[in-house]
Each structure stands twice: as C-alpha cells, then as structure tokens.
Amino acid sequence: MDEKTKVRTAPSGDLAADSLRARAATVTRTHGPAAAVARRTAARLWGVDVLPPGTDETTCPIDVIMGPDAEHRVHDPERVELPAAHVLERAGVRLTSPVRTALDCARWLPRAEAVAALDQFLRRGVTVDALRATARSLRGYHGNDRLRAVLRAGDPGAQSPGESRTRMTLIEAGLPPPATQIPVPGPRGDPLYVDLGYERFQVGVEYDGERHHTGRRARSHDETRRNWLRGTYGWELIVVTKDIRHTPAPYVEAVLTALLTRGWTPTDAEMTRIARRINHLHRLFH
Template sequence: MPRRARVPRSRGFLPFRASAALAEGVLTRAMLRGPTWRRLLPDVFVNAQTALDHRVWCAAAALLLPADAALAGLSAAYTWGVNLLAPDAPVQVVMPPERRMRAHPRITVVRSPLPADDVVRFAGLPVTTPVRTAFDLGRRLPKVEAVMAVDALLYRRLVKPDALTAYTRQHQGWPGSRLVREVLTLAEPLTESPMETRLRLVIVDGGLPRPIAQHDITDSRGRFVARSDLAYPAAKIAIEYEGDHHRERATFQRDIARLNALREMGWLVLRFTAEDVLRKPDRVVSQVAAALRERGHDWNTSAVIRPV
C-alpha cells in the first residue's frame, strides 16, 4: 500500500492550484498522483483527508475565477451563513458577459454585469455583497425559494429591507427586477427558519390574511408567556411550525406547559409539521380558515388581522 506523502504546511487542508505547487517545488507530479491528494477541478487539488463541504468547493472554484468574477447566488448566501443548498449542489458564480470559463459540472456560471462595488472578499473568497446576493436570489429563484432566501438574509441582518428596496429601484431595468419587488412584499425579517417562511406563504397564497410573525403573547399583567411563530392576535390564534427538535423530551415538556398556558388565556393554537406544509398545504389553509371563522373573523375585509 503506497505511503501518504508528507503534507507541506503551506498547503494544509485548503484547495490549491497544482501548477503553483509544482512551480514552487513543494510538490511533484508523482506526489499529486498519490493517495495524499484529491483532484477537485482542473489544476485544483486538496488534501485527501479534507471533508468536501460546500465551503471547500467554493474555495476550489474561486481559484479558477477571473479577477472580476465572484461567488454568487446560493453559494454567496452560504458564504454569508445562509445555507439553502441541496446536497452536492454546484458552486454558483457570476462573471461579466464578456468573460469565459471552462464548463464544469461542479460550477454553475451566470453572466451578468458585476460592478466592483457588488463584490467583496469574505473569508478569503470573492463573493457578491449581501444586497447583491439578495437581489440575485430574488430575481432568479422560484417565488417560494426566493422569499425563503431573502427572509434568511434579512433575519441575519445581513441586508436591510430599505437597502434591498433601494438597490432594486436602482437596477429596475435588470432582468427579474420586477420579481424582486414581489418578493419584497412577501418577505418577513422576523422569520426564524425556511419552513416558517413556507408555512406563512402557504397561508397567504391560500387567500388568508397575512399573519404576524414572531408575536409575543403576554398575560393580563403584561408578563411574557410565549412567542408564536405566526399569529392573528385579535383572533387569539397562534400558528406554530413543529420541527424535529420539538420531539426532544425537554422541548416536548416545555411545549405542553406552554400550550396549556395559552389555552387558559383563550388562545387557539394550530401546530403544523413539514408533512403538512410540503404535502398537505390545502389542509393547512382549510384549518386556519376554519379557526378564523370559529373566532368570528371575515378575512375578506382585511389583509392583516391585527390587535384591536
């Protein structure tokens, strides 16, 4: 069995250009063909023990980018801390229309104007700014996925709604800018998870009033009791998305105590899972509608039911 070569300290566990390593004399072609190194892209290698997450693939792709190109789209969002990527998703990059780059299945290239002000270096990588990232996702993704992405960027305070609105206005002639404006009307900076975004959009797209996100519920003395993912405060209806973490024993016990406290205060609590949101959206809408009717609210007269 061949021995693994000693790893030069200068190479570590980050991707590198093989041509540069050969020119520096720290590696040989025979060493690169050995078990110590793994080829990721043309002329790009990495230590074979490196875990290949999307960050590593981004770093590999960045080594091949022209100077005026950058990581973009969902890869840029990932770099900024918002992970909405499918497993094994290719790296998304953007470059000016006149630039060319060899096609590769691990890299998706979008050609678009890319002013220097729209690119920064973050974690050592060229990446579109948060506002440009949000703008691109808002105009290129399907509506639900676009709102999920913008919600996440807003929630992390990487982008402010006013900044994205202003940027969209300044680029209103760009393809898809109209879609960004629609996404902005649906976005919610307080949304804490992508599935909460999906649940909210199921409700709104079902023709029901837009619920309030992350509503604090207090008792008659003004003491905090619970925070609801979504709520119609005037109707005392709380709507919760139940992720897998709610199955943990401690969380489950807290949820029961919280649910009982809300019932004592006259609140109706609806709880939905991923199965409901993704596969039974019509049932979600019908149950929320039934709750509103039960509480005597006609949603045809108001876009949002707010506290009285």
C-alpha cells in the same frame, strides 16, 4: 455598520458548510478574479439556509456568476452585471455581498424560497431600503414586478425557513397575512411568542420542524408554552410540520376553519378564491 459586517459567514466547524466553502474557493480560483459565488451558495456561506431540504452540501452545485466584460472562455459561468462593489472575499472565497446575495435570491429563487431567504437576510441586518437602492442600479432588477412583490412580502420576524414557507403558503391560499412572533404575557410576566398568527382572533400557527423544536427538552418547553396559551388566553394553535411542503391543503383548511370559527368574515369573492386555491393544492399534491 456597513453591509460587510452585518452578515457573518457560516460558522467554522459546520463540516457541510466547510466542504461547501472549500469547493466554492476552488471554483472561484478556477474561473479567475471576474467570477464570484452567488445566489444559494453565497447565501449559505453567509449563514443563510436556502438550500432545499435534504441537499448534500458536499456535492451540490456551486452557483457562480461573472461580470459581462470578463475574458470569454469555454464553459464560463453565467455572465451578469456585477459591479466590483458587489463582490467580497471571505475565507478565500470571492462571493457576492450580503445585499447583492439577498437581492439575487429574491430575484431568481422560487417565490416561497425567495421570501424565506429574504426573511433571513432581514433578520441579519440587511434592509429593504438597501435592497431597493441596489435594484435601482441593475438592469433587469429595477421595476421588476416579481422582485418588488418578494420585497414587500419579507418579514424579519420569521425565525426559520419553515415559518417563512408556512406564512407564504397561507398568504398564497388567500388567507390574511399572519403576523410573526406575537408576544403574549407568560406565567412569570415575561412574554411568550406565537410563531405566526392572528391576534384579533387568537388563532396561532406554530411551525415544528426545525432543529430548535427537536429533543425532549425543546418539545416539553413547546408543549408547556402552548398549554399556557390555550388554557389561560384561549388561543387556538395549529401545529404545522415540515409535511406542509408536500401536503399543504389540510393545514390551510385547519387555519381557515379556525379563523371562520373565531369570527373572520371574508367576502364571497375571497372565499371563492380560497376554495379554488385549496382545491388546486389537493390536486397538485395528491
């Protein structure tokens, strides 16, 4: 399949997304055929959740860009390199293609959010090779160190933005990069999956905070799965909630303690760097 069919727009029936789509259509009509919805707004319309938690989609700003050769008018959107092939139309909205949207999110969003957006696009079929090829064709993208770092950090195994942000919090604190969706044989032979973790040390990190973790049935399923992993295989599981956005240090400390207890042996330099990062997180979010 080509990139036009790999990523679908946000499903109809989501009232907030429908409101965002209607406002985006109005904005692109207002600014004319050279304009396209981009970045966060385009990502959301492609079904990728990159809006900050608590964002009101009925009133949040619409991200719009337009090509540099468009006729100049007062209050025009940002002008960027925007080849015609990078713009598609869906449900009356001109928006950047999935590959261009993913690339722009990776290039411009804050690092943790950029990786969270990239992870979701990768899960939906956008490839790193396609992103790199597109980046080579755009001034300011080719050779950009920050963009390359974000592309290296992407992982299609992350199943939610919260998992992506948790993974990046651990990595930026100096801990080893955790694997995603680690399979462990379940009681009936079918695999159970640890959200994030370190299989060698049997230390797992489970993110609770997305919609699929809410409700009595979902919580009961999670607890049964975790009890099996702990009791049968001896996994130590650290459960992370959305509070990690505001108090990351205790979670980093819990994972670090578990790894050290289970046999991870960082160098003195690594421990010094981790300690400094944890102290920084304590000060930053105190």
